[in-house]
Amino acid sequence: MPTDEKRWLRQARDGDELAFGHIVEAYERPVYNLCYRMLGDRALAEDAAQETFLKAFLGLKRYDPQRVFVNWLLSIASHHCIDRLRRRRLRLVPLESEQGVIDVVDTEAGPERALARAEQEHEIRQSLLQLATKDRAVVVLHYWQGLSYVEIAETLSLTTSAVKSRLHRARRTLAEHWLSQQEEGLAIQGLRDEALTF
Amino acid sequence: MKHSPFDIWLFDPQDLHAEQDEALKQHLAECDSCRALAEAWQAAEAGMLASEAMAPEPGFAHRWQQRLALARSKRRRRQTWAVLAGTIGGALVLTPIISLRLWALLAAPGEAALAWLDRLQILTLNLEALRGFVAIVLQSLQGLSVLWWVALGLGALWISGLWAGLLYRIAFKIIPNGVSR
Numbered sequence: 544m545p546t547d548e549k550r551w552l553r554q555a556r557d558g559d560e561l562a563f564g565h566i567v568e569a570y571e572r573p574v575y576n577l578c579y580r581m582l583g584d585r586a587l588a589e590d591a592a593q594e595t596f597l598k599a600f601l602g603l604k605r606y607d608p609q610r611v612f613v614n615w616l617l618s619i620a621s622h623h624c625i626d627r628l629r630r631r632r633l634r635l636v637p638l639e640s641e642q643g644v645i646d647v648v649d650t651e652a653g654p655e656r657a658l659a660r661a662e663q664e665h666e667i668r669q670s671l672l673q674l675a676t677k678d679r680a681v682v683v684l685h686y687w688q689g690l691s692y693v694e695i696a697e698t699l700s701l702t703t704s705a706v707k708s709r710l711h712r713a714r715r716t717l718a719e720h721w722l723s724q725q726e727e728g729l730a731i732q733g734l735r736d737e738a739l740t741f
Numbered sequence: 742m743k744h745s746p747f748d749i750w751l752f753d754p755q756d757l758h759a760e761q762d763e764a765l766k767q768h769l770a771e772c773d774s775c776r777a778l779a780e781a782w783q784a785a786e787a788g789m790l791a792s793e794a795m796a797p798e799p800g801f802a803h804r805w806q807q808r809l810a811l812a813r814s815k816r817r818r819r820q821t822w823a824v825l826a827g828t829i830g831g832a833l834v835l836t837p838i839i840s841l842r843l844w845a846l847l848a849a850p851g852e853a854a855l856a857w858l859d860r861l862q863i864l865t866l867n868l869e870a871l872r873g874f875v876a877i878v879l880q881s882l883q884g885l886s887v888l889w890w891v892a893l894g895l896g897a898l899w900i901s902g903l904w905a906g907l908l909y910r911i912a913f914k915i916i917p918n919g920v921s922r
């Protein structure tokens with residue numbers, strides 16, 4: 544753990560919210576990304592990430608310094624999102640909330656590349672929403688946060704074998720969804736070609 | 742065609758032994774459905790690996806400070822309401838009791854006065870008994886040194902402090918940063 548982080552955590556534990564502000568700045572991105580991938584919506588992700596940091600600050604005395612701090616934060620965020628999805632049965636979000644995906648994609652690489660990436664992000668978002676909530680959390684923690692099976696198990700309060708089987712199931716679902724999207728794309732292309740020949 | 746265990750292996754080819762890997766490759770060369778699934782998975786995984794972590798809108802930490810302040814003011818409001826509700830509840834419980842007593846006094850002033858005299862007598866007797874008890878305690882303490890008296894005084898002070906602190910915590914339940922859990 545970096546020394547700055549140790550100091551901020553010590554001060555925050557004594558109620559120093561400015562010190563915790565540095566922690567928020569340091570980890571806003573991984574926490575927000577997890578919430579976004581889980582909930583599939585920028586506004587909901589902002590709210591969930593904010594709530595995560597609030598819970599972390601208020602519950603800082605329960606944090607075990609032996610654990611990697613960011614993993615503790617991700618654990619709070621995952622449980623918060625899973626809980627939220629369970630309560631609201633929000634497996635699929637309305638289409639109008641998809642806006643904002645394009646503006647986060649780097650536009651410096653040129654408009655075509657930016658558009659391609661935005662499309663890819665849209666695909667990923669749709670694929671992730673096909674997964675059961677805990678499977679989705681496993682995938683995000685593995686692919687975006689680079690956590691090991693053991694770390695994911697600790698973060699989500701699962702066993703390592705449960706993590707492996709959830710990851711396997713998620714991979715299959717993602718592959719099948721990708722395949723069905725491809726087939727759908729080909730079918731649309733076929734209809735277009737047919738229309739053009741007439 | 743039998744797809745097991747290749748339809749499981751194809752998702753984790755890096756975990757396979759050399760022979761398993763060879764067998765998987767052989768199966769994929771022959772089986773269209775497993776090959777399509779393997780290719781789909783490779784594409785889906787590549788997409789996720791290329792995808793960067795999303796960042797929130799700028800000013801996230803500042804918005805967090807505002808949210809914390811809001812949570813604190815909400816907490817204070819809740820406390821105020823709780824105290825108010827407690828007071829009103831207490832008043833609601835006490836009002837009928839006091840009213841009944843008052844009614845008894847107004848209905849039959851003589852009887853009520855006698856009942857109060859009875860109570861006063863019992864109270865006097867109790868006080869008398871307490872005085873006797875204190876006298877016995879004081880008698881037994883007479884032999885104690887000044888040091889003992891200081892120790893007893895400090896002990897009493899400590900217990901009073903503890904009691905006051907406990908009352909304060911129950912009433913306000915404030916944690917160091919002033920926000921409820």
Ligand SMILES: [Zn+2]
Binds near residue numbers: 768
């Ligand atoms: Zn096969």
